[in-house]
Amino acid sequence: MQIKASPSVTRYGLLLLLTIQNTATVLCMRASMINASAANQKYLVSTLVLTMEMIKVSLITALIVVTESNFSVIGAAKLLYKEILCRPLEALPLAVPSFLYVIQDNLIIYALSCVDATTYQVTYQARILTTALFARILLNNVLPIQRWLSLLLLMSGVILTQVHFHQESGDLSFQSKDATYWLGLLAIGCATMTSGFAGIYNEKIIKNGQQPLLLIRSFQLSLFCVLFALMGVVIKDGALVITQGYFHGYTPFVWLIAAMQAVGGILVAGTMKYADNILKTFATANSIALSCVLSYFLLGDDDTFTPTFLIGTFVIILATFLYSANSVPPKLTPSNIL
Template structure:
């Protein structure tokens, strides 16, 4: 019996990792493809509308999960929303800062993938490991081990090599881009989104440690409310003229809807991985995803020229992911895909549908995994 149980757990562990790898890779590649020039000279979709639609679908997933938790009773659902969300405005308001940061992060990721190939983005975005560690030390006074700092140095070295590779290939090919600052804009967007991811996750962890805990799904609904508010503000402030002229869903294709659904399902995948896998295996999934992104960018999207410097830099980033994961085996994960923000509570055994944030407090573990990715 125990043998069959262990076999079943191993099957679930590796299956969940396979799905995470597939979802992470497809999300990045689909987002990159959706931001490339469309056929027939048609306009691209308005990026802020995609962020808002994604948040709306995630919010609906949360409501459905809460309804299931309440045995399908609409009355119990409304009662829970009233008592935990509407009539606790101060508790709900605490989620405003992380929600706003993750909404900004989602927009920055789309901007980055409009300027960078999927592989360069995927490798560089691992900087979120560094930013999360930095803010953990600064705000939570966490102790980062020497081996972890070494891993972070290796990570930075790998990212720098990847950037040298990108710059060198353009100079060697005498490429004069239509927008000479496009690559710089993409890089700044990745760095800014990594900073946002790190700060928001650590801020949320600090918030959880200092306040009473409602149910995990309720926290996700509170996050969703502000994400929708900030997402709507982004559309109105930045792109209202475009929406008025072209329509909200102008430029939406099957690929765009695929991106939205991949982001929405990302939280469920993350929840499964947290339940069945450990840090090293998750690092392995991240590494495989980076390799697949490189191959697909080279073979399918044709927007990546591999050279020795890029391969070496990517290898260092993958090595750093493993090094950090080994040292963190008994500590919470730092970073993951995402821009798809969910909260996950291992003890409550709930699969939740928003990309996640992290808390560790004795026997309760919250994970901050950014899905988008």
């Protein structure tokens, strides 16, 4: 007798898992940066990105074996040979989004070495705006006026998180942070651009492509990501890898981060397939709120919680909900997985 979970249990189970994964990955990555700096055992960001991509390829390969070839490794190998090696030119356009995804991962990890987890979670929501802009440019998508208003509200919230209210003078000014903090914000801004462009470009490729199997497209995208991540290791940190080793600074904590980041893409795919964009928005909002609380108690980021920051965070969450209201669930694409 087989026991099947109801659709509501599946949806909200995925919501819970995605919320935990989003929050835990960001907090763990930030904590690993703090611990590595304190112990003077910093791991190389480029190697972490490559490790994440290799785990992701392994997970997608396992999914292909299970879902596309009925647990047959030989059948999966034949399928990959037929769909990839026999049709290499069809995969070449995927090199562009793959390169951008690798850049994005490096930017995110660097940003978390410069800013606290809460600031990252809040400001990174600006990728909603960049995605909408690139969708208008590349796909000629026309957004209704209420969505543009929600995007303006979103940017207002992001700006509010970065200003400070002076009680004595009653003036607002940008928070006085060091150069490292502002470099972190710049990295987040660049990551929102790469995220928006890569996602929409990938969607355009999928719409114009001939590959019917989602997992095969995802596998192709992951292979390009591994290639570009490997090039990043060689070009950026090749000498250090030779002298101190590929896994220098790796702890069980770092391995956990790599695994959670890879699994996160699969959870997003499951959320898109079995739930909808609104539920994913709930996960995002829950993750922001949890990050604020846990970052305060676990990582000691108490200087972030100014009144303007909290108001800006609320505005961002509200704008995210308004943007997703009455939206049509997006088509599942490899950009949802990777």
